[in-house]
Amino acid sequence: MENITIKVLASRLNLSATTISKALKDSYEISEPTKQRVRALAAELNYTPNTYARSLRTRKSETIAVVLPEIADHFFALVINGIESVVREMGYHVLIYLTHEDYEREKEILQYIKNGRIDGLLISITKNTITSDHIAQLEQENIPVIFFDRIIEQLQVPKVVTNDFESSYQATEHLLNCGCKKIGVCTIFADLELSKQRIMGYKQALKDNHITIDVDQVLCCTEDDKTYDQIYHKLQSVNRPDGLIAIVDKLTLPIYQACENSGLRIPEDLKVISFSNNPSASILNPSLTTISQPAFLIGQAAARLLINSLGPKYEQVQQDITIIPSELIIRTSTSLTNR
Amino acid sequence: MENITIKVLASRLNLSATTISKALKDSYEISEPTKQRVRALAAELNYTPNTYARSLRTRKSETIAVVLPEIADHFFALVINGIESVVREMGYHVLIYLTHEDYEREKEILQYIKNGRIDGLLISITKNTITSDHIAQLEQENIPVIFFDRIIEQLQVPKVVTNDFESSYQATEHLLNCGCKKIGVCTIFADLELSKQRIMGYKQALKDNHITIDVDQVLCCTEDDKTYDQIYHKLQSVNRPDGLIAIVDKLTLPIYQACENSGLRIPEDLKVISFSNNPSASILNPSLTTISQPAFLIGQAAARLLINSLGPKYEQVQQDITIIPSELIIRTSTSLTNR
DNA sequence: ATTATTTACTTTATCGTTAACGTAAATAAT
DNA sequence: ATTATTTACGTTAACGATAAAGTAAATAAT
Structure with missing residues (x-):
């Protein structure tokens, strides 16, 4: 079965690939009738853009990573629910990594996800995490990081915690x-x-x-x-x-x-x-x-902070701490x- | 800060990009001294390959998706632990999608992840999933699917359940x-x-x-x-x-x-x-x-089945059902x- | 000594998409 | 009537990696 790419659409409609790309993005440069033809064919052939090609070009993946100690823990499960609710609304994707409280594993994971793959990171550290170089390194690569719940106090990174x-x-x-x-x-x-x-x-x-x-x-x-x-x-x-x-x-x-x-x-x-x-x-x-603990809200707040920091303006996120009270x-x- | 790509390594070592690529893969075509030089520089500059470029070329992402109704449920949390344990060992990554028992959402997600992005799918359907077209469609795109726990009986897809x-x-x-x-x-x-x-x-x-x-x-x-x-x-x-x-x-x-x-x-x-x-x-x-229920084992079995079906031989996975007993x-x- | 093979690379093309720049025709401005 | 601008596209190149095919030099085979 032939792979439906932008080029296929282009040749079928006698247009250039660029025009297809722009039409699907609803660019002002493309006339309304052309947009409609493009959209119609795209729908008919069930076209979906290739994520990798796009991400390679745009340097954005619309994917964030969540690194946390454990998932079979109601607190963290609820945090993930909160994260998911925001991420879904924004059209992002979530990669999950579990450290199982293993500090070495945490470092491995961060090394792992460094190049490409993710636009940002939400992390709750292991009980044994003592240094923060592995996290600071991500920041250096321009991957924004937000801490939730288990934070490293000294690191100049936004944090979401409870009181x-x-x-x-x-x-x-x-x-x-x-x-x-x-x-x-x-x-x-x-x-x-x-x-x-x-x-x-x-x-x-x-x-x-x-x-x-x-x-x-x-x-x-x-x-x-x-x-x-x-x-x-x-x-x-x-x-x-x-x-x-x-x-x-x-x-x-x-x-x-x-x-x-x-x-x-x-x-x-x-x-x-x-x-x-x-x-x-x-x-x-x-x-x-x-x-x-307001686990769901913590997840939401952290995800919002992160996704906002990925936006176009990229105003350096102020080093701050968000505190959501427990009950x-x-x-x-x-x-x-x-x- | 300059982005460290294969080209940077190549020009620094006066080699071609291809040679770098092969050296890092430990190809037999490259001499041992060259491999060592390449590895040394890669380590020094902290090179990590760009996931998207690689995936675009190889059509593999080493990423699977897990689609399931709920995460704040100990059964599913343990399944994810099982999945993660296998995935980690195999060097894969996990994207998580929650349906919250919403059938429409499930269809949306599968549409979402169709092109690129994932090599395979593990899914446990919502309580309301009545058709299976959205799942069959993935199979058509050569994305292997494995069901766990909540299956669609009629669909010719490997399944992992308890007794x-x-x-x-x-x-x-x-x-x-x-x-x-x-x-x-x-x-x-x-x-x-x-x-x-x-x-x-x-x-x-x-x-x-x-x-x-x-x-x-x-x-x-x-x-x-x-x-x-x-x-x-x-x-x-x-x-x-x-x-x-x-x-x-x-x-x-x-x-x-x-x-x-x-x-x-x-x-x-x-x-x-x-x-x-x-x-x-x-x-x-x-x-x-x-x-x-043997949640952890179900997760492991499903993940193993999936990852094996991604291997090079690609022998059409037999339509089968794995049953792991409860206690x-x-x-x-x-x-x-x-x- | 000549040919065949192996070794260790290089060159070229491509994955699918999009950014940057180009351009002909139509319309507007003077 | 001439120039300027807008509209609606197209061309080219590039993102970073790798598959496919090519090649010079070294080694082996006859």
């Missing part, structure tokens, strides 16, 4: 209001800016409420396969918390399991709040109080109980 | 073994082949156990916003089931909520099994008995209770 500090502060105050005396916080991503912010928010809330900060109540589970044990151990200890903030959704499972297995009752013995977007939070037993959704896991 | 019939049969027998007398089944995707298979499996199990099939126990919730009401209503009725099979994960939430709100106890009053890959199944209360994971929601 990590404030929402953690708010969560801590909520636990205090529920009568908690010893509040702990737990993370698995010690080095991420968002973890630091959330822990700072927690500490600030304690400080503002004149409560001494006990470093022992900040639990960093950095080794994946020991997370459960560390939590279980903590909840068994004499110095166990009576309120716990989980900085990531992934901690919900081990926390609930550790309580189940150690006989601790939620919320009677331990009140729990988790940063989470998981819809099953409402049918857990007890239902889980969450800080629900505290109070459920049973922090219910008041009389003891 | 829908058998696992549903097995689930039904499990409920019978737990003493259920009136087993219901519930779906939101009446027209999908997988729904039909699962319902057939359920019916066959009843038949084989000499139980009359009551069509009233097959609940099709086709309108999204009425799902909860229909389930609630069903569970309130005189003819309510004492065992329920949920054909998709999305039904877990409304079923648990309806039980909560109507005072039905799981598993005492109603035993529940759901097709689900959601990790929170184990911390629901009661924990949920699931048929866990019944028994938890508390189907525990035996004495009544």
Whole structure:
């Protein structure tokens, strides 16, 4: 079957290839009757332009890459939904790359996508990303980059995040209001800016409420396969918390399991709040109080920023940070109980 | 900043562009010393080939598209993980397109990606996809297509699915073994082949156990916003089931909520099994008995089939179906209770 | 010693599209 | 009536890579 190219259309209509190209772009240089003939034949033969030829010529691919740690995570899935909603409207395409929290893999990917292929990049770094050269390099090649959620603070690149500090502060105050005396916080991503912010928010809330900060109540589970044990151990200890903030959704499972297995009752013995977007939070037993992050909106905002920066004017995107607030959704896991 | 192309390398080394190209491909036509010089300079200048130029010439893009209804669904997220694991190994790239269960959107997307851009397609159709012309058309353009999970039975295209019939049969027998007398089944995707298979499996199990099939126990919730009401209503009725099979994960939430709100106890009053890959199944209360689909393996198998069909030999992929079995994971929601 | 083959390249053409520039005919301006 | 401008196209070249075909020099075969 013959490949339908612009040349085929041209020879059939006794026009030049350029004229076809211009006609299909609705250029003012082409007369209306000619445009109609061209469009009619293009439709009849089901012509679609060859992406590669076009991109080679125009140096635009209408394709962006999304690089992120994980997709089987409701937060990131929702972010992608947000990105897709914008990208679709703008007629762009999305390449997805998963790092699986592997820093080396992240560097590989960025190397991979450098030449051609993408017009811009949305990225959420791995928990181990320590340098930013691989990202800065893309910028040097004039590929705009936007960070979302997991950012590198120092890099002069637009960022879209939630109000990590404030929402953690708010969560801590909520636990205090529920009568908690010893509040702990737990993370698995010690080095991420968002973890630091959330822990700072927690500490600030304690400080503002004149409560001494006990470093022992900040639990960093950095080794994946020991997370459960560390939590279980903590909840068994004499110095166990009576309120716990989980900085990531992934901690919900081990926390609930550790309580189940150690006989601790939620919320009677331990009140729990988790940063989470998981819809099953409402049918857990007890239902889980969450800080629900605006994942969809983060995706949208990041995608808009990126696509705007690809526009014709190319005004150097100002180095800025977009903050979209999270929402505290109070459920049973922090219910008041009389003891 | 000058763009590093093959020509730049060529002029710097006093070689022709073709020689550079061949050297970088480790062609036998180029001498070892020359290859080394070329590789050294390429590395020094951080050369990466222009994807579009290459794809235009070779008619290969090393890119596949994945078209699927939804990403914020643990099953599909795991499928993507599986796909990514294979694609990554093979050096391919993945474009993601979401249909959001919109059939028109699905057609648009396929039109969209027709020319150039992708070498092959992995697709799981929307709940409303009734014709297959848009898919057959891609095949005509020599773009191989593989179905996964949600297939069109009639289309002569390789398919990767789980054992829908058998696992549903097995689930039904499990409920019978737990003493259920009136087993219901519930779906939101009446027209999908997988729904039909699962319902057939359920019916066959009843038949084989000499139980009359009551069509009233097959609940099709086709309108999204009425799902909860229909389930609630069903569970309130005189003819309510004492065992329920949920054909998709999305039904877990409304079923648990309806039980909560109507005072039905799981598993005492109603035993529940759901097709689900959601990790929170184990911390629901009661924990949920699931048929866990091999999502990751489905993704891998589909991706392998596709990429193999892109290979040089291009032996017409046999019209076949790959079936990867699901696993019944028994938890508390189907525990035996004495009544 | 002559021819055949191999080695290591180069030249040319092309993938499909579009940017840049060119031009004949028609229309408008003076 | 002459020049200027506009309209509606066409020609050429190029994006960067590679397939196809060509070639000089070196080596092997007879």
